Amino acid sequence: MVEKGTSLLKMMEISVAEAEKRTGKNAVNMQETYTVYLIETSVEHIIWTNPVPDSLWRRYSEFELLRNYLLVTYPFSVVPPLPEKRAEFVWHKLSADNMDPDFVERRRVGLENFLLRVASHPDLSSDKIFYSFLTEENGWKETVFETGFQAKADSRLKALNATFRVKNPDKRFAEMKHYGDELQSVISQLLRVRARAADRLYGVYKVHGNYGRVFSEWSAIEKEMGDGLQSAGHHMDAYAASVDDILEEEEHYADQLKEYLFYADALRAVCRKHELTQYELEMAAQDLTSKKQQREELATGTIRTFSLKGMTSKLFGQETPEQREAKLKMLETQIEEGEELVKERNAECEEFVKSAWVDIERFKEQKDHDLREALISYAIMQISMCKKGIQVWNNAKECFSKM
């Protein structure tokens, strides 16, 4: 297995090679169609290289299960996101149908990307469940459930959804959460406008195809102008057709942005989990303080804080010394336990902050690098589109000048 801290990817090649449609009976015994993805892995050996890669089939829901497991087990990690479940931010020509081959293909790429991200993460890549996801087709689901992560997940989920307020929020995490919010908002907006612009661009190019037809019809009634018109018309047709490839390439850019849209969510989840840890620490500390205060009151006989007990004792008289002794003893044990809990929670919190912050720094660098690369490839795409446009119109111009 892999040592903690090193990347699995250094030892193993991983790819999601294919996608296939399957039909079968689902949990409620009804026929359903779903897609499965072929995961191929090949381990590098010192002595011999594996000529045939190991492979197994997984469906999207199993990827989801893996990710949920990782989220619960590594709460301080910014867990890589999965490609979207349903197609969103589509422009009209793109299909929103999950069964559409283009969507399936883009999803295949996204799933492969997910696996590669996890496999190159310093903490996540050494996880046993992740390894068996890649290597053991049967019984993997059961293994995951056996870890009991579901229970943890449920309780954490409840806690995360509950509204709570932290008394001393960590400034860094609060800022990170805010950054996550802003990133999510701006990328959503960007994707929405880009999809609308893609729609319009499609229209512009396709209408030029109509020139092709009318030039052809017109050339039929011309003598000297005919040839020039006809060939120019062909170039207009080519121009109209070129938009399909252009927009397909742009979709790849949109997918890169989408990954970080979902990453923003993962980042916010870490911040939220930190808040929870902090809150639990504060709760434990608060509880301890109140217990200590109660002990003090009992020992000195003074009632500093208002309490029902204080009132009743005032009204109905103090307890017997034996009762007081018993209570004090109980409080002492509780305080002891409370101090242990606070120590525990404090250590947890510190540990969380340390690990989380390391991963957040790692994530920041990765994000800056990846997005910069995405922008560069976007610019290159635009340059290619412009050059194609210049070429087509130059060709058409040549035909026109021969009219």
Next chain:
Amino acid sequence: MSAGTPRSLPSSGQKPIQDICHPLSAEECALSRSPDVLNPCSAGERDLILPNGTPVDTSSPASSSSLLNRLQLDDDLDGETRDLFVTVDDPKKHVSTMETYITYRVCTKTTRTEFDLPEYSVRRRYQDFDWLRNKLEESQPTHLIPPLPEKFVMKGVVDRFSEEFVETRRKALDKFLKRVADHPVLSFNEHFNAFLSAKDLNKRQGLALLTKMGESVKYVTGGYKLRARPVEFAAMGDYLDVFTQKLGTIDRIAQRIIKEQSEFLMELREYGPVYSSWSSFEEDLHDPLEGVSGCVSNCSSALEELTEDMSEDFLPVLREYVLYIESMKNVLKKRDQVQAEYETKLEAVVFREDKKTLVPSDVEKCQDRVECFNADLKADWDRWQNNKRQDFRQLLTGMADKNIQYYEKCLAAWESLIPLLQDKQDAKGETN
């Protein structure tokens, strides 16, 4: 359909009517000291002038290509030696108590003896051009008269005094006069002469100062039935029908493209700024994102220019040709009528029983008319076909050019962005 905002022409301002330089008088204006002084065209004053006397329009960025096209035009004229050069330029707004209107300067240079002077510079308004065209149609019914830009514009919809509208109109008027000037028959027309040279176009007197040169014939739309249209004229009619149809289709396509481009532009104008707002909360990515925003903005401007150019230069020429074809079809109809009249009269003579009624000379006159008409029309048709070819070659090459320029501007913007995107040195230095 222009996507930009129209700009108004500077006005000559409110002046008392006596002080306003009479727009139709060239001499007075030449002596006036007002800022609207007209300088008669002379080659020495201009920076660039073409061999045929037309000054080069250096205001447009594509002037070098239009210069090339104009030179090509000259070459195609089979070495015809030109002796008459006409230009329409210098639009000026005139505001009086009664009305506001635009006049254009019409400059003429000629060596023809039919003209008293070698050079003229007059100011004319659209009404005057319209008058000229009507007179030409009246006096030269067997010829194809070039069209004028549309007379009426919806007052609420189009700003008649915007720079774009006036410039489009000026170009069309310039083209109109040049086509007349290039025509071997029309250019010698007395009304054309008066239009170019007279201080004051006296329309009401019906040109008392001008002598009748050619036949002033009246063609009766007489309800004669045509037997057999000669093949070549039938072919002309068919061609014009199909051609008009195709032009209409091209007009619709062009309009549709402009519309889609305008909507694309709208989205781009929203798209670019999102990158800017993103850059505001990034550190390392601030400059790259800001750079992308700037790039998108540059592409938006380039697209806006393209759309405006197509609206202003491309569409009007198409529409002008549709008008041209309409008037040509009317001429063809007239020809049919003349032929029909001849045929009917001939038939009557052939089959007449009473040999005293119709005089054969009447039939001979009709025959002459038919033959003249056919000859004029054939010559004009060939000329028109030739001009049409040049005009559309120029128009479509221009369209290709505009699109090439648009893509070149975008290309330059994105290419200049790449080094900015790849430059990580400064950013790394700051964070370390």
